[in-house]
Amino acid sequence: MEDWYEKFKQHMNVIFTKKDFLNYLDMVKHDLWIYEKYLKKDAKLLDCGCGLGCTAIPMSYLGYNVTGIDIDKKVITAAKKNAKKFGKKIKIMNVDLYDIDKKFKLNSFDCIMHGGVLEHFPKRKIPTLIRKMLKVSHLIIASFPIMSKRSAKHYHIKKQGDRTICCDGLYRNLWTPKEWKEILKDFNIIETKKIKCHPSIGNFDEMFVVIKK
Numbered sequence: 001m002e003d004w005y006e007k008f009k010q011h012m013n014v015i016f017t018k019k020d021f022l023n024y025l026d027m028v029k030h031d032l033w034i035y036e037k038y039l040k041k042d043a044k045l046l047d048c049g050c051g052l053g054c055t056a057i058p059m060s061y062l063g064y065n066v067t068g069i070d071i072d073k074k075v076i077t078a079a080k081k082n083a084k085k086f087g088k089k090i091k092i093m094n095v096d097l098y099d100i101d102k103k104f105k106l107n108s109f110d111c112i113m114h115g116g117v118l119e120h121f122p123k124r125k126i127p128t129l130i131r132k133m134l135k136v137s138h139l140i141i142a143s144f145p146i147m148s149k150r151s152a153k154h155y156h157i158k159k160q161g162d163r164t165i166c167c168d169g170l171y172r173n174l175w176t177p178k179e180w181k182e183i184l185k186d187f188n189i190i191e192t193k194k195i196k197c198h199p200s201i202g203n204f205d206e207m208f209v210v211i212k213k
Contacts, residue, residue, distance in 0.1 A: 005074035014078040027198040028058035043110040049117035053079040060090035069095035101135040109137040138213040147174040151204040
């Protein structure tokens with residue numbers, strides 16, 4: 001299993017400064033259009049793979065009722081500190097993504113969101129995760145980096161056996177939009193949008209996907 005805490009620690013402040021939080025808030029505002037399109041302001045959101053809270057905490061600050069989950073206990077400890085410092089209506093929990101349909105009740109959230117999560121899983125496992133998510137919420141808003149010249153340059157991808165390793169040392173699959181649509185072909189995709197990521201998180205291309213039950 002990846003040691004996410006140590007990887008984060010090498011590249012960013014695990015405990016947010018005010019400047020960090022304002023950068024992440026700006027990042028979230030950059031992408032807020034898609035959430036405002038489908039959700040009410042006080043909607044209940046589940047952020048799967050919330051990490052240190054870079055998205056979950058600003059979303060709570062903006063009025064959403066957010067629960068963030070992650071599998072790494074040290075990351076969760078840091079995220080709770082960040083949430084206490086900068087968050088509003090937010091809860092941070094240590095939950096394995098594979099267990100969300102056991103941990104949370106049927107349709108207990110208005111939306112599941114996650115950014116930069118699914119690309120860390122093999123293709124064959126992603127549909128299983130999506131099905132579990134759709135038990136907990138009727139709506140998923142996901143984003144992930146996509147293969148492009150800009151993304152390849154940003155991540156400096158290399159192969160280690162059948163695994164794709166990026167410059168941060170993490171296993172990450174950079175698939176094209178066409179490949180993503182093939183992976184998600186069995187689901188009701190109601191919107192896709194390709195964009196350049198916010199500069200606070202790098203210089204790569206990503207795609208938003210909205211899936212409805």
